Amino acid sequence: MSDPAPEAAEVKPRRWTLWLPLALFAGFVALVLIGLMRPADREVASAMIGKPLPEFALRPAFPGRPGLSRADFVTGGKPRLLNIFASWCIPCAVEAPQLAQLAKQGVQIDGIAIRDRSEDVSAFLARNGNPFVRIGADDVSAVQLAIGSSGVPETFVIDGKGVIRYQHIGDIRAGDVPTILRKLAEAQ
Amino acid sequence: MAVLTRFSSEREGGPSPNAVAEGYRPLDRGTPFQGGIDLRWTRAVAFFAIVAGLWFAAAAAAQDTLPPAPYAYRQLDDPVLEAKAQGLMETLRCLKCQSQSIADSDAPMAGDMRSQVRQRIAAGEEPEAIRAWLVERYGDYVSYAPRVTQLTWPLFAAPLFLLALAALLLRRRFGKSGGSAK
Numbered sequence: 001m002s003d004p005a006p007e008a009a010e011v012k013p014r015r016w017t018l019w020l021p022l023a024l025f026a027g028f029v030a031l032v033l034i035g036l037m038r039p040a041d042r043e044v045a046s047a048m049i050g051k052p053l054p055e056f057a058l059r060p061a062f063p064g065r066p067g068l069s070r071a072d073f074v075t076g077g078k079p080r081l082l083n084i085f086a087s088w089c090i091p092c093a094v095e096a097p098q099l100a101q102l103a104k105q106g107v108q109i110d111g112i113a114i115r116d117r118s119e120d121v122s123a124f125l126a127r128n129g130n131p132f133v134r135i136g137a138d139d140v141s142a143v144q145l146a147i148g149s150s151g152v153p154e155t156f157v158i159d160g161k162g163v164i165r166y167q168h169i170g171d172i173r174a175g176d177v178p179t180i181l182r183k184l185a186e187a188q
Numbered sequence: 189m190a191v192l193t194r195f196s197s198e199r200e201g202g203p204s205p206n207a208v209a210e211g212y213r214p215l216d217r218g219t220p221f222q223g224g225i226d227l228r229w230t231r232a233v234a235f236f237a238i239v240a241g242l243w244f245a246a247a248a249a250a251q252d253t254l255p256p257a258p259y260a261y262r263q264l265d266d267p268v269l270e271a272k273a274q275g276l277m278e279t280l281r282c283l284k285c286q287s288q289s290i291a292d293s294d295a296p297m298a299g300d301m302r303s304q305v306r307q308r309i310a311a312g313e314e315p316e317a318i319r320a321w322l323v324e325r326y327g328d329y330v331s332y333a334p335r336v337t338q339l340t341w342p343l344f345a346a347p348l349f350l351l352a353l354a355a356l357l358l359r360r361r362f363g364k365s366g367g368s369a370k
Binding site: 150 | 252253254257258283284286296297300301303304322323324325326327329330
């Protein structure tokens with residue numbers, strides 16, 4: 001594309017400036033093409049990483065576990081996981097074995113059920129196992145919005161002071177478990 | 189889940205597989221081509237029926253059963269406040285359906301966001317404060333109203349710069365030689 005420029009320059013100095021608009025346009029087209037070819041990233045990451053959890057208190061999502069509030073996280077203890085899920089969410093069932101594995105390794109997991117009914121949560125946990133210590137019910141996505149979560153499932157690492165340290169978007173696959181364990185260790 | 193089973197049972201025992209079988213039987217040697225087309229047709233219809241069934245089953249199963257948040261589909265009684273809320277909702281991005289504003293989307297999460305916006309406006313909060321609250325949580329992405337930041341200022345400066353450059357060039361070309369240039 002810039003080949004003709006030196007030729008033109010030989011004929012008449014300063015002629016290369018003629019090609020400048022074309023070169024700029026070619027650069028612009030290249031930029032657009034790169035943008036089109038690159039796979040789109042449709043995940044909206046929370047901007048709350050490194051910030052403390054907002055104030056909240058949720059009623060129990062079903063009779064089997066207590067509800068969840070900010071105070072439950074500010075205990076000065078070990079870092080914990082906060083899993084945002086829903087019984088109507090299919091990937092949430094897919095990540096259940098990985099959550100069970102994390103719970104078995106001694107990780108405390110608390111849950112927030114988004115827009116869910118008590119009987120549906122019970123059925124979901126009966127079917128997929130219950131790795132949760134506490135489960136709060138968020139009927140109008142208020143806590144979800146307050147922590148910058150944009151869907152289900154999402155999993156947050158919360159340290160002992162109640163500060164959000166890491167966000168995992170989407171279901172936890174088997175390959176994600178080591179990363180989450182590492183983030184938990186880093187949050188100590 | 190009930191929806192899912194209903195759709196899958198329709199898929200297995202429904203008319204589509206039978207239609208394929210029946211379409212095959214009347215085939216006789218006299219009209220092989222005609223029969224071939226019929227068979228392909230029924231197969232295609234059966235295939236689309238199955239795909240459509242799966243699509244709707246997945247879509248239906250991935251919805252919650254709770255009623256919408258109080259102000260998701262209800263306007264505020266005060267028209268002035270409602271206009272304020274509407275203006276803000278039209279410039280907030282739905283996080284589930286990223287090319288729509290929350291005013292345009294029927295996603296449950298967009299409904300929850302609308303309800304929260306209306307309730308906070310009704311409680312006296314300013315629209316820009318609510319926008320700032322959301323940007324603090326989701327970044328600039330959540331807002332359709334662009335801000336001038338360290339990252340975006342060239343977008344605002346570039347047109348001004350180009351206009352100034354054009355004015356300068358045009359003056360040099362036409363200004364000095366008093367119209368005799370060209």
